[in-house]
Amino acid sequence: MKSLAELKAIRESMQGQIGLRSEDDDTTKIVVGMATCGIAAGARPVLNELVKDVNEKGLKNVVVEQTGCIGMCEYEPIVEVFEPGKDKVTYVRMTADKADEVIEKHIIGGKPIADFTLSKVDI
Amino acid sequence: MLTEISLNVIDIARNSTRAGASLVQISIDLDTRKKTLRLTIADDGSGMSPQQLAKVEDPFFTSRTTRKVGLGIPFLKQEAECTGGTFSIKSEEGKGTVVEALFHRDHIDCMPLGDINSSICMLVTTSENKDVDFVYTYEVDGRSFKLDTREVREILDGVPLSDPKVSEFIRSYLIENQEAVDRGESMEE
Numbered sequence: 020m021k022s023l024a025e026l027k028a029i030r031e032s033m034q035g036q037i038g039l040r041s042e043d044d045d046t047t048k049i050v051v052g053m054a055t056c057g058i059a060a061g062a063r064p065v066l067n068e069l070v071k072d073v074n075e076k077g078l079k080n081v082v083v084e085q086t087g088c089i090g091m092c093e094y095e096p097i098v099e100v101f102e103p104g105k106d107k108v109t110y111v112r113m114t115a116d117k118a119d120e121v122i123e124k125h126i127i128g129g130k131p132i133a134d135f136t137l138s139k140v141d142i
Numbered sequence: 143m144l145t146e147i148s149l150n151v152i153d154i155a156r157n158s159t160r161a162g163a164s165l166v167q168i169s170i171d172l173d174t175r176k177k178t179l180r181l182t183i184a185d186d187g188s189g190m191s192p193q194q195l196a197k198v199e200d201p202f203f204t205s206r207t208t209r210k211v212g213l214g215i216p217f218l219k220q221e222a223e224c225t226g227g228t229f230s231i232k233s234e235e236g237k238g239t240v241v242e243a244l245f246h247r248d249h250i251d252c253m254p255l256g257d258i259n260s261s262i263c264m265l266v267t268t269s270e271n272k273d274v275d276f277v278y279t280y281e282v283d284g285r286s287f288k289l290d291t292r293e294v295r296e297i298l299d300g301v302p303l304s305d306p307k308v309s310e311f312i313r314s315y316l317i318e319n320q321e322a323v324d325r326g327e328s329m330e331e
Contacts, residue, residue: 020319020328055213058153
């Protein structure tokens with residue numbers, strides 16, 4: 020059985036860094052719709068992939084969070100990106116592969132991917 | 143319906159966090175002799191009035207304003223009952239809500255449990271409400287392990303659960319301990 024003992028080591032290795040990660044004006048928020056509609060459409064693997072990418076690439080000031088239903092269930096999984104001082108970008112019908120691209124091109128590269136956004140979907 | 147019981151877990155637990163719960167207790171209890179799976183999600187959130195509770199199993203009732211249907215509870219109820227299992231929801235205003243679903247796993251219509259560790263890890267580390275605590279228990283024939291985020295937070299002393307190193311630890315803690323319980327071990331109290 021794995022115990023919580025390893026956590027103490029993790030805590031100790033981060034001594035002195037506390038407070039640096041608090042969310043402030045520099046933080047980019049990536050929000051994934053996780054209501055029944057989002058979950059049914061496949062939001063869990065999308066959220067997992069975003070967290071994995073942010074962690075593996077060591078991206079600072081980027082947080083990935085859940086949210087509820089935003090009322091466009093037919094376009095789920097939906098991912099919203101809130102960057103400080105910029106307009107919100109809404110990505111629709113997301114997949115884990117598209118999530119990788121969003122991290123690479125938008126979050127790291129600074130260029131939102133128009134093809135994945137709500138405005139490009141045939142209504 | 144959802145394709146994994148573990149996806150219902152995210153859905154129902156999010157009802158609890160939305161109801162302002164400070165503690166959400168999730169348990170998966172497997173009985174290999176009876177071939178049953180019992181899912182329980184209990185919270186100390188706002189609870190529901192008897193009027194709300196009476197309507198909660200109706201897919202065309204929801205308290206949210208973004209849309210007119212609420213399928214989370216009806217899905218779970220249908221998934222459990224179509225295996226010959228049972229569903230119950232008890233709630234008291236100001237006290238909280240307890241949802242319980244019993245599945246017969248040998249029924250052909252029973253959904254797999256699925257990637258439960260992924261669901262729990264996600265709930266614990268990416269919740270938009272940073273203050274909510276979770277206790278997750280996984281039990282097989284009386285053997286079990288537990289993840290209690292109150293204990294985790296006490297050790298972390300201010301480091302957030304969403305920290306990459308912490309979330310990676312929680313993921314491996316869940317996976318390794320589920321495997322240990324499945325092969326016959328149990329966590330000591």
